[in-house]
Amino acid sequence: MRQLDGKRYWLIGASDGLGAALARRLSAEGVSLVLSARSRDKLEELAASLPGPAEVVTIDVSDRESVSEAASAAGDIDGVVFLAGVYWPFGATEWDAEHAEAMADVNFTGAMRVMGAVVPGFVARDRGHVVLTGSLTGYRGLPGSVAYTASKAGVMSMAECMHCDLRKTGVDVQLVAPGFIRTRLTDKNDFRMPQIMEPDAAAKIVFDHMKTERFQRAFPRPFSWALRAGQFLPEGLYYRIFG
Numbered sequence: 001m002r003q004l005d006g007k008r009y010w011l012i013g014a015s016d017g018l019g020a021a022l023a024r025r026l027s028a029e030g031v032s033l034v035l036s037a038r039s040r041d042k043l044e045e046l047a048a049s050l051p052g053p054a055e056v057v058t059i060d061v062s063d064r065e066s067v068s069e070a071a072s073a074a075g076d077i078d079g080v081v082f083l084a085g086v087y088w089p090f091g092a093t094e095w096d097a098e099h100a101e102a103m104a105d106v107n108f109t110g111a112m113r114v115m116g117a118v119v120p121g122f123v124a125r126d127r128g129h130v131v132l133t134g135s136l137t138g139y140r141g142l143p144g145s146v147a148y149t150a151s152k153a154g155v156m157s158m159a160e161c162m163h164c165d166l167r168k169t170g171v172d173v174q175l176v177a178p179g180f181i182r183t184r185l186t187d188k189n190d191f192r193m194p195q196i197m198e199p200d201a202a203a204k205i206v207f208d209h210m211k212t213e214r215f216q217r218a219f220p221r222p223f224s225w226a227l228r229a230g231q232f233l234p235e236g237l238y239y240r241i242f243g
Contacts, residue, residue, distance in 0.1 A: 002129070002172075002211045005030035009129075010077045012059060012114060013084030015042035017183035018133075021203035022081065027052040029207070034074045037084065059084075061110030062102075071117035079129030080118050081210075082111050082155075089189055091144040100147035107151035111158065119162070119171070126170035131210060132159040134177040136218060136227045143243055163215050176206050177218040179227075195223045 009026060013019040015037035023033055027050040035043045036059040047054040059070035061084050086106045088099040111132060122128025137145055138152035159175040166173055180186055180193035181202045197220055209217040218224035230238055 002213065004211060006032075007078040007129075008032040008034070008076070010034040010036065010057075010074045010080045010118075012036045012061065012080065012082050013133075014046065015039045017199050018178070018181055018202050018206070019081075019083040020046050021199035022083070022206055023054070024050065025200075025203050025207045027054060034077065036070055036074070061113060062105045064113055067110075067113045067117050071114070077118075078127075079131065080114065081131040081133075082114055083133050084110055085133070087148050087186075087188065089144060089148070090146070092146045095146070103147040103151045104154075107148070108154035108158075111155050115158070115162070122171045123166070123169065128171045129210075130159075130162065130171065130173045131206070132156075132162075132173070132175050134159065134175055136177055136179045136224055138177060139218075139227050140230050140238065140242070167215075172213075173215070174209065175216045176209055177216065177224070178202055178205075179220055179223050195220045 004026065009031055011019055011023055011033055014023050014035040019037070023035060023046060027033055030052060032052060033050070033054040034057055035047055035054055036057045037043055038058060038060055040056060040058050043056040043058070047056050057070050057073045060066040084106060086102055088096060088103070090096050090099070115130070119130065122130070132155055134156035135152035137149040138156045142149055156175060156177065159173060163173040180196040182196055182198055186193060186196065205217065205219050218228060230242055233241070
């Protein structure tokens with residue numbers, strides 16, 4: 001069981017939703033936090049409401065210089081949790097180039113930039129904890145989510161590669177793959193969202209997973225079982241069911 005009490009974690013994408021809920025849970029458990037997102041006002045409001053110490057460092061994960069400056073400001077950390085993300089729902093038949101590129105640049109390339117700023121230091125000292133946020137949509141292609149699903153699949157593949165490379169070192173890599181969480185992002189959806197969760201409930205699952213030694217946690221169940229099972233279906237059957 002991983003001990004988080006007394007550790008210092010950098011939460012990126014902490015201003016709303018799951019990020020803010022996880023910050024509250026970690027702080028209540030004695031974790032010192034560095035809170036990052038683009039909005040300083042929201043971060044400062046969150047930091048003031050937490051029971052434990054929390055610093056505010058703004059970041060734009062789509063900008064390499066901003067990531068580098070934020071990593072320097074965050075300083076010595078025990079772990080990093082990447083939760084930053086943007087989302088607009090559309091499929092390939094109504095391609096939105098601007099929003100597609102934004103999702104790729106924030107959700108996937110943003111995570112890559114942050115890992116580039118943090119992981120080398122973890123490897124050099126042979127100690128650190130990385131938590132990346134994927135999505136249930138990332139397990140296999142789904143209709144109406146071409147850019148978001150692709151961006152999250154990239155994050156999940158990156159996490160798997162990092163886990164392969166680092167699992168026998170002192171650097172731990174974990175992946176969480178949530179389904180629908182009630183946030184300002186899912187408010188954009190006009191379709192039924194099975195087993196949609198409140199941020200606090202999702203944050204408890206992420207927090208509990210962070211304390212384990214397991215690599216991956218997909219939730220909620222049984223919705224996650226259905227989507228993960230789709231990985232093993234033949235293509236013809238998969239697209240008849242899910243397409």
